[in-house]
Amino acid sequence: MNSGRPQERLFRGGGGTYDDSVPLPEPPPWRRPRQDDEPERPRPYLIGDQEVEVVNAALRLRRPLLVTGSPGTGKSSLAHAVAAELGLGPVLVWPVNTRATLTDALYRYDAIGRLREQRDGTDDIGSFVRLGPLGTALATRHEGRPRLLLIDELDKSDLDLPNDLLFVLEEGEFTIPELARLPEEQAEVAVHVQGSQEKVRVRQGTVRCRDFPFVVITSNGEREFPAAFLRRCVRLELPEPGPEQLEGIVRAHFAQDLPQLQAQWPRVRELIRTFTDRRNLGGLATDQLLHAVHLLQQGVHPEAGHLREAVLRELRSGGSR
Known part of the structure; x- marks a missing residue:
């Protein structure tokens, strides 16, 4: 778990090469392909x-x-x-x-x-x-x-x-x-x-x-x-999950990193508020919130205006499904 300080850019866009001594960060668990001999990994699922x-x-x-x-x-x-x-x-x-x-x-x-x-x-x-x-x-x-x-x-x-x-x-x-x-x-x-x-x-x-x-x-x-x-x-x-259920979904998906994530929980709650406000305006998918929390976990600031528009863009107002 990252402490929350800003991370150096992986891609810098200047035509240079990546430092091989620095490992690429792991993707979220739900974005890791299942291997042939690996059983299907159930994702946490919470409904009323x-x-x-x-x-x-x-x-x-x-x-x-x-x-x-x-x-x-x-x-x-x-x-x-x-x-x-x-x-x-x-x-x-x-x-x-x-x-x-x-x-x-x-x-x-x-x-x-x-x-x-x-x-x-x-x-x-x-x-x-x-x-x-x-x-x-x-x-x-x-x-x-x-x-x-x-x-x-x-x-x-x-x-x-x-x-x-x-x-x-x-x-x-x-x-x-x-x-x-x-x-x-x-x-x-x-x-x-x-x-x-x-x-x-x-x-x-x-x-x-x-x-x-x-x-x-x-x-x-x-x-x-x-x-x-x-x-x-x-x-x-299926209704859209409310703030309390969204907190439960985040806790379930990041269970292994929960002690470290707890230190940033005020920012997670702020992300959830931002998510629900934007969802009410034009619809958002729950996995968009999980993506934002994963970026926060790695020291990236999804609240920044340009990243917020990229990660938490409404599905019914110019975004794609």
Whole structure:
């Protein structure tokens, strides 16, 4: 932990070279890439008791949890927190955009690759089928427990996609036509899944879940969803955290450095006041506050006007999301 005195610049912009004897500072913990053999690192996650009760209702009902709220309120992070706490394995993520289709989330079939293999005299069709995030969530479990699927920013999808999801989410199964057409002697095929070397066996082209996965769907409220879709979801509106909750979030994220950070706590509280004031003007994401605290921890002054505009710029007044 830095004592708070100003730090020398790392980049000076004068065309010189960096002094190799001085190590580059460590990034924040949440900006350190996870290694292949490293388990997923859960980030601290704090929400109110009422929001926790809604999450538990969705878990008990095994219904999709539709999470709405302003950008930066922790909608996507909620999915990772639930998976980590309940031991549901790595979160399967389906990031939705205007080009997303249901088939993409269920499976992909490499027809050209299979054609090449057939020309070579072999034909293992299962090697050319890979389940997508939704297909993997239905077909696999993690240590006997259901998987967790995050469908991120569904409101960015094509208008028909929420309705296309209804049957799969209700019935917990789907058919892969390329496998369903195979002769009886090839009725059972092993196919790849997302995120591991594991294969699962699919019989007569139908993928059917043993347990309904827990599905978290996020939306920034850019459009309304059909009533038929909404009635199948448990709905959670995440409020923007207040000053006390923001203090708790900072303490949780900087727990290892808390004794040293405590010495600068008046400045942290001032940052929180600045953050909430600017958020009320044009919206800010909670991780922007964490970035500012990390800079303060390293002896940089995020309160300075030009840095404040760079780190704590409002999302709805000239900043980007």
